[in-house]
Amino acid sequence: MLGSRKGTWWLYGVLTVALVAVVAPFAWMVLGSFKSDAELRSAPPTWWPEAASLDNYAQLFSRLDFGGYFANSIVVAVVVTAGNLLFCSALGYALAMLDFRGKRALFVVVMTTLMIPGVVTFVPLFVLVANAGLVNTLPGLFLPFLVSPFGVFLMRQFILGLPRDLVDAGRVDGAGELRIFARIILPLCGPALATLGILTFLGSWNNFLWPLVVAQTEDTYTLPVALALYSTGQNSTQYGLLLAGATVVVLPVLVVFMVFQRRFIEGIATTGIK
Numbered sequence: 552m553l554g555s556r557k558g559t560w561w562l563y564g565v566l567t568v569a570l571v572a573v574v575a576p577f578a579w580m581v582l583g584s585f586k587s588d589a590e591l592r593s594a595p596p597t598w599w600p601e602a603a604s605l606d607n608y609a610q611l612f613s614r615l616d617f618g619g620y621f622a623n624s625i626v627v628a629v630v631v632t633a634g635n636l637l638f639c640s641a642l643g644y645a646l647a648m649l650d651f652r653g654k655r656a657l658f659v660v661v662m663t664t665l666m667i668p669g670v671v672t673f674v675p676l677f678v679l680v681a682n683a684g685l686v687n688t689l690p691g692l693f694l695p696f697l698v699s700p701f702g703v704f705l706m707r708q709f710i711l712g713l714p715r716d717l718v719d720a721g722r723v724d725g726a727g728e729l730r731i732f733a734r735i736i737l738p739l740c741g742p743a744l745a746t747l748g749i750l751t752f753l754g755s756w757n758n759f760l761w762p763l764v765v766a767q768t769e770d771t772y773t774l775p776v777a778l779a780l781y782s783t784g785q786n787s788t789q790y791g792l793l794l795a796g797a798t799v800v801v802l803p804v805l806v807v808f809m810v811f812q813r814r815f816i817e818g819i820a821t822t823g824i825k
Contacts, residue, residue, distance in 0.1 A: 577801070582609070584795040587603035591790045614792075615771065620777040623766075624756060626804075627773060631755040632748050634697030639747060640740060642698070643706025644732050648718050658707075665700035677764060687767040696755065702747050709743035710736060740822045753804055774800050 583591055606778050610619065645651075646658050659802040668744075685691030713736065721731040737744075759775040766772050772780075778796035 580794050580801075583790065584798045586791060588789060588791050591794075607791040610792055611688065611795050611799065615777055616782055619770065620772050620774045623689065623692075623771060624773040624775075626689055626760075627758075628752050628755040630693045631696045632752045634693070635699055635702045635751045636744055636748055637704030638698040640706045640710075640737065641660050641732065642703045642710075643710050644736050646703070646707045647710035647713075648715065648736075649728070661700045661703050665704060669761075680765065686765055688769055689771060691765045692762055692771070692773070693755075694760075701749070702751065705747055706740065707745055709740060713739055743769070749808055752807055756800070756804055 554648055577688045582598060582600060585600045585605070587602075587604065587606070590601055598738075642661075643785070646654065646661075680686060680691045680695060683691075685694065717735050717739075718731055726734070728777050757775060758773075759779065762773045763779070766776055769777075774796070778793060778800065781792075
């Protein structure tokens with residue numbers, strides 16, 4: 552009994568250290584957004600602001616076209632998320648429930664693509680977008696990411712765990728594959744769709760390198776690009792403005808996660824088991 556309690560305390564200790572390591576950077580970011588640049592550069596650094604101020608947020612909203620950048624980020628993230636939810640679930644359904652020639656080869660291609668780093672395909676992808684005339688446009692920001700190999704793999708693994716009898720029953724009743732997919736499969740994929748949606752939205756919302764290269768004028772900037780470019784002054788980086796912008800950028804992601812948290816955890820657990 553005593554050994555069990557010691558093991559539990561050790562577990563709590565490790566989890567507490569891990570929690571502090573995860574939360575500390577975010578706490579520093581939020582608290583630092585209320586500090587002046589002079590205080591942020593002071594040594595030794597302090598956690599709590601000596602004179603909390605909203606100047607960084609006021610400068611953020613007055614100096615930047617925040618509404619335009621926020622709208623661009625919302626459009627890109629929502630379209631990319633919707634595309635992944637639709638196309639990844641459709642391809643996942645085909646790989647899990649349909650029998651066709653080349654099915655295994657197609658799945659191997661998906662898995663191979665999943666293992667290729669995105670940096671490797673960055674230049675060829677930009678060349679394709681440039682040849683299509685989509686540089687410095689919102690479609691150029693979201694069209695290359697409407698489907699992801701990870702999303703296809705995730706949805707396939709989840710759909711494989713669904714009863715195949717449901718699909719067979721729909722076919723016996725005369726329903727086509729599209730109707731079976733829309734009326735039977737998708738309603739059962741809530742946890743997996745929530746998981747894919749949160750991960751895709753998070754990745755698209757925080758994406759920096761691709762918008763930095765494709766968006767070449769202010770009217771197509773997303774929030775991460777705008778914050779990175781405008782938080783750098785002539786002589787040094789304005790850390791207060793940068794931390795305030797980072798705090799604002801994180802808020803939509805937190806809201807999305809809190810709304811779909813239950814589904815997200817359920818989707819991760821069930822997909823892992825299956």
